[in-house]
Amino acid sequence: MGGMGMTKPKPSKIDKYLIEMKDMTDLMVDLAYSAVLFNNYKIAEEVFAFEERMDKLQTEVERLALKSAVQDGNVEKAFVIIKLSEIFERIGDSALDIADVVLREILPHPVVKQTIEDSDTTIMRTKISGNSILVGKTLKRLELAGETGMWIIAIKRGKKWVFGPDGKNMLKPGDIVFARGPPDGTKHFHMIARGKARSLL
């Protein structure tokens, strides 16, 4: 993209933490919307489970930014880093507020559900059948997002949950999968999960 031929700088500790913060906020917002959509307390609680890690990351990033400013005298650079970590922290807080709607049982009508269901990006829940082509392959090998437009944001296996699964995770029969994507992608993904469609495409 754009500046071809430029070698990418090796990510520093600050970069890595900021990337983790961004990915975490994306996941927190998605999980919060799923919690509302499926009125699922467990997911809502899990959004809060990210709060501590988020706070830790923000503190660490701020400390590292200040350290680097003292070392190289680059105040602007440190300012941008601190600013960005603040923004991520605030988006994370918004996700907590959404999840709170579920935990406080203040959902007496379908307006919030509908808002999320009818959005340009929706969240679906489906069960993996034994004969689904998704069974027994790692998510990396499946490249689901690239092939179907749907991202898996959480997997429920029996009483256990995997939030924000990575490429190494593998789907098993009976898994309940929460995925995010365009409304037009949900139907086909359901068919794949249920073993009724034999191709990702």
Place this chain on the structure above:
Amino acid sequence: MGGMGMTKPKPSKIDKYLIEMKDMTDLMVDLAYSAVLFNNYKIAEEVFAFEERMDKLQTEVERLALKSAVQDGNVEKAFVIIKLSEIFERIGDSALDIADVVLREILPHPVVKQTIEDSDTTIMRTKISGNSILVGKTLKRLELAGETGMWIIAIKRGKKWVFGPDGKNMLKPGDIVFARGPPDGTKHFHMIARGKARSLL
């Protein structure tokens, strides 16, 4: 999903406004990240162009929520609606803060770009060639997101911009397209846009 057989209630004015707010916050955050990634002032400015509409929607939603509470006496329902509109407004504000990083030219180093580039969801920029299979079809017909995993968040045509294009929009040769999706989906989308891949799949 879940409660089959239930007929969906017809969306009210409040539902529609909340859905617009959610879609707008999603778009604002995506555009803000693109603005940083491509150091693009025009996109950063456009994020701010949503601010007014966002504020108007929030005011209107709050007014309608209060009205409905007075009419049906359902305080909890009105509370959830007001709460949700506040959360969307706050996520929108976070997007403004991200865009502000670009507008204030406080980008002296690659850390912010890298954070967005290396995230689980990335944003790409590509140009549509005359021989691309994307040319001359509506986005609805293409079903890009479902087929390739990439969402188009903005199109630049000459000096004009289309932000958050809908299904009726059509791609033309020379269009600069900003799309969002999984990092593994960007390469193929580039090939399609450049006319080097002749299938969406």
